[in-house]
Amino acid sequence: MAVPLIAARGIMKSYGHVEALRGADFTLRPGEVVALIGDNGAGKSTLAKILSGVERPDAGTVEVDGEPVAFGSAEEARGAGIETVYQDLALCADLSPAANFFLGRELLRPGLLGLLGVLDNAAMRRATREACERLGVRLASQTVPVSALSGGQRQGVAVARAVTWARRAVFMDEPTAALGVVQTQRVLDLIRGVRDSGVSVVLISHNMQDVMAVSDRVEVLRLGRRVARFETARVSMEELVGAMTGALEARDSEGTE
Numbered sequence: 001m002a003v004p005l006i007a008a009r010g011i012m013k014s015y016g017h018v019e020a021l022r023g024a025d026f027t028l029r030p031g032e033v034v035a036l037i038g039d040n041g042a043g044k045s046t047l048a049k050i051l052s053g054v055e056r057p058d059a060g061t062v063e064v065d066g067e068p069v070a071f072g073s074a075e076e077a078r079g080a081g082i083e084t085v086y087q088d089l090a091l092c093a094d095l096s097p098a099a100n101f102f103l104g105r106e107l108l109r110p111g112l113l114g115l116l117g118v119l120d121n122a123a124m125r126r127a128t129r130e131a132c133e134r135l136g137v138r139l140a141s142q143t144v145p146v147s148a149l150s151g152g153q154r155q156g157v158a159v160a161r162a163v164t165w166a167r168r169a170v171f172m173d174e175p176t177a178a179l180g181v182v183q184t185q186r187v188l189d190l191i192r193g194v195r196d197s198g199v200s201v202v203l204i205s206h207n208m209q210d211v212m213a214v215s216d217r218v219e220v221l222r223l224g225r226r227v228a229r230f231e232t233a234r235v236s237m238e239e240l241v242g243a244m245t246g247a248l249e250a251r252d253s254e255g256t257e
């Protein structure tokens with residue numbers, strides 16, 4: 001079998017007395033959409049944060065392309081081509097959509113005397129507008145701060161930013177939570193498009209319809225551990241819910257690793 005893009009084993013993470021992850025495993029292969037599901041508090045966001053460099057595990061190993069990694073920051077994970085859309089979006093409220101989109105990657109154009117160093121605001125605004133419009137998100141003004149946008153527009157900016165920059169994998173934590181029906185469909189189409197371009201997607205979602213519609217595989221977390229893995233084409237929504245709640249015996253479509 002091909003070397004996984006990301007393989008996490010035995011991940012532990014506590015916050016004070018709360019054991020968020022208690023030996024969690026996770027696998028992501030090149031070019032697939034994996035839904036990471038589980039009840040509230042199962043540890044999904046914590047695992048995504050660890051795999052995208054935002055948090056550090058207390059114990060366990062993470063490999064990318066079969067090589068051990070220990071991301072010290074989200075920037076390091078981005079350097080490895082891994083982007084994230086966080087549940088709390090992590091946009092800078094005071095900055096414009098374009099400034100958020102290009103944060104840390106600003107486009108420059110030649111300034112006076114041909115020196116490089118002037119922000120190319122027009123190009124950044126154009127690129128941001130185009131990326132958002134591909135998602136069906138229209139921004140009336142490119143100069144207002146992100147705090148003035150609607151929840152759906154903010155989500156659109158965050159999703160567009162992540163998929164634009166991701167080279168290997170993109171983690172999406174509830175990317176459709178603030179979206180209406182039409183925008184949700186566009187995000188699901190976008191996820192398929194990202195996968196078809198060869199970039200893997202991890203979709204964290206409580207919406208089982210979205211999970212069934214767009215994922216290739218499902219990994220289920222419960223109480224900080226992976227308790228089941230399924231191929232989406234071979235599982236029912238009832239089985240997924242059973243695995244999340246513990247009503248169903250632990251099941252692993254791939255056996256133990």
Ligand SMILES: Nc1ncnc2c1ncn2[C@@H]1O[C@H](COP(=O)(O)OP(=O)(O)OP(=O)(O)O)[C@@H](O)[C@H]1O
Nearest residue numbers: 015018019020038039040041042043044045046047
């Ligand atoms: N920064 C933190 N400080 C303290 N406890 C935390 C922190 N982050 C997460 N936790 C706790 O860790 C556990 C797992 O949380 P996590 O957000 O990873 O779960 P989740 O599966 O993403 O849940 P949800 O579906 O509700 O978003 C929860 O009990 C949560 O309260």
